[in-house]
Amino acid sequence: MWRQPKAVWAVAFACVIAFMGIGLVDPILKPIADQLNASPSQVSLLFTSYMAVMGVAMLITGAVSSRIGAKKTLLSGLFIIIIGSAAAGSMNSVMSIVDWRALWGLGNALFIATALAAIVQSAKGSVKEAIILYEAALGVGIASGPLIGGLLGSISWRGPFYGVAALMAIALIVTVFLLPSTPPAGKPTPLSAPFKALTHKALFAVAITALLYNFGFFTLLAFTPFPLGLDAIRTGFVFFGWGLLLAISSVFVAPILQRKFGTMPSVMGALTGFAIILAVMGLYTEHKPVLIVGVVISGFFLGINNTLVTETVMKAAPVERSTASAAYSFVRFGGGAVAPWLAGKLGEDVSVHLPFWVGAGAVLLGVLVLVVGRGLFHHIDEEPDHGAERVGTLQEAELVSVADES
Template sequence: MSASPGQNLFRQPRAVFAVAFACVVSFMGIGLVDPILPALATNLNATPSQVSLLFTSYLLVTAVAMLFTGWIASRIGAKATLITGLAFIVVFAALAGLSGSIDGIVGFRAGWGLGNAMFIATSLAVIVASATGGFAGAIVLYEAALGLGIAAGPLIGGLLGDISWRGPFFGVAVLMAIALLATVVLVEPLPKPAVPTPLSAPIKALRHRSLLTMGVTALLYNWGFFTMLGYAPYPMELDATQLGFVFFAWGLLLAFFSITGAPWLQRKFGTAPSLYGALSLFAVLILIIGLFTGNRWTVIVCVIASGVVAGINNTLTTQAVMLVSPVERPVASAAYGFVRFIGGGLAPYAAGKMVDHWNMHVPFVVGAVAVLIGVAVLTTGHRPLAAADAAMAAGDRHTDPDEVAGEVADEFGGAPDAIDFEKELDHR
């Protein structure tokens, strides 16, 4: 999973860096609120359960909106979709900072999630289409941006949150406005598809077994992931800046292993075995947090260490989705995002209810079990993943992913009858 020999992975067109920067800022939104969760609860007289809705509204709206992004992008174009999504984030992040109640922030986070969906579902396709170094190199760039955003989000959230809980929201609004301007100036319009994407395309795409398997696996993984993000800050009992540095260390490991550890493991063991190991270890770390929630240092060490396996999982899963899905990349991204963000949205809300009814230990234990169930689900898609690995290796790892996806679909039952994928491939 590396760039072609002689090519510099980071020698890219300016448009790629503009979108990558926007990706960094967009993914800041995931961990941005972590360091200020206790402060929000205190300053706005809210319970941890109410504060967890910041994740739920953001991610559930992101999930549902994913179903419409392909339909929109195929009609107004990828660049216009990116710009619209970025504009939504700027406006709703600023409104969240101006809000004076937890309900208001939760509502504005929902609008933020709408913009996030339009951006996420389109940005990967734009980077893949514009980047040099092939498909694998584009995935590495995308995951590096994701990792940097997730790492920087808590740090910026902690530093600005130490001044005021409003600071992180205004900070993202300013940074995203810069990203919006860069996108307008540097990104060239991409050609629209010959046939607009039907509104039903993402749902129909989920009838493809391999894509659905990856989506359900990611849903269960995200259940554990966002349980940790939403509730690990409370037992640490740290101030906003200290929490920011803890999650910054976590995010740095996530970014590093996204671009180094994941490719190495894939080459040595293959995609499926590497994911089995990463997901299982992640479940163990969450379980340890659940069993030793009262020990601050145990929680801190496990949270930081989880960045290693989260980085590996994110890169390998993103590549796998694109390789085993015989649909256009924006459709695959939207369908996959819809399923996985449901897990991320529901987990913090469910965790809050578990804490209210039982104690802080329970949601982490449940999260660990969910991730292990995800491993079991993933095993049902082992053969298509192995076939995709073999096809990429046979093509010296620079094979067109569309060709790989077609070969995998042909070998393992083909695509759903409801979609004429051969016709769609002809239109690419």
């Protein structure tokens, strides 16, 4: 899995930088609120605008990529992220930052949706191994994002935004020179393709589960820094521990559990564990050690879930993988968009405990969806080694690369 062409490592490096953006603002949420006189719910809109635009933009990523090619789509996404992050760091009001963060979300959508396709196409080995490599990049990015955000945020809350712009510029240059050109697809993907994909019950069920679990995920990410009450660098180290455990479990633990227990039992177990962590954090919100331990341990369960759910999406419906990914992401990022703002409002107006309870309840609802629809997922583990087919033996209609489709 680790002996890959330069093109794969180029995209993986860019993925690390792109996923830094998710957790990068965590350590500076409270400093931004303090220095710009904003409430937690207002600052949480940094997540809401980012996730909402990214979710909607997922619907067009397939159509764009099939018309201009995967490489140009990746480069467009990277360029937009550079503009959005640099401009956000230059603003003097929370709502102005929120607006530029939304543009950042558009760039991330174009990049992320195409990056997985590019890695699967260019990688040596199986689709399963390519997905694990992608999840490893995700984990490293999510882990390092809060740490870099904390280090730069200890200097100024603007530092993380400028840091992303600089790192993305490096990623853009690396992608330009190391990723081969990819021509447009012979047959452009219609804009209706993601909506048609969601008519497949298995894909729709896993997308709804992801939407519900994202309520818990982004409650943890966007709201915890406020009751935690630490400075930027210490908050960064807490979430670095969370991301590090997420990366380890996504790459090493998830495949072991999948082989031993199967995909769906492992996903349901991981989500149940995450819900319990959120419930404990809701019960002991005033105790900082409990919050710190809860944040870090939750990374273990989230890493397992991320890898296995991503693989499930790739095999849930008889549609192209890029279309399945776009449809799934559109639904799940809805949860990511609403949760940060809702958690902030509940914490401000009702109780500091309530956001964690709501997050735990939403995650358990996600488990219930999988239990009710478990018959839809029997095929996920029917193939040898859980469907870890070699990349080189995939049917042409199954390939996610628009280059091969042409």
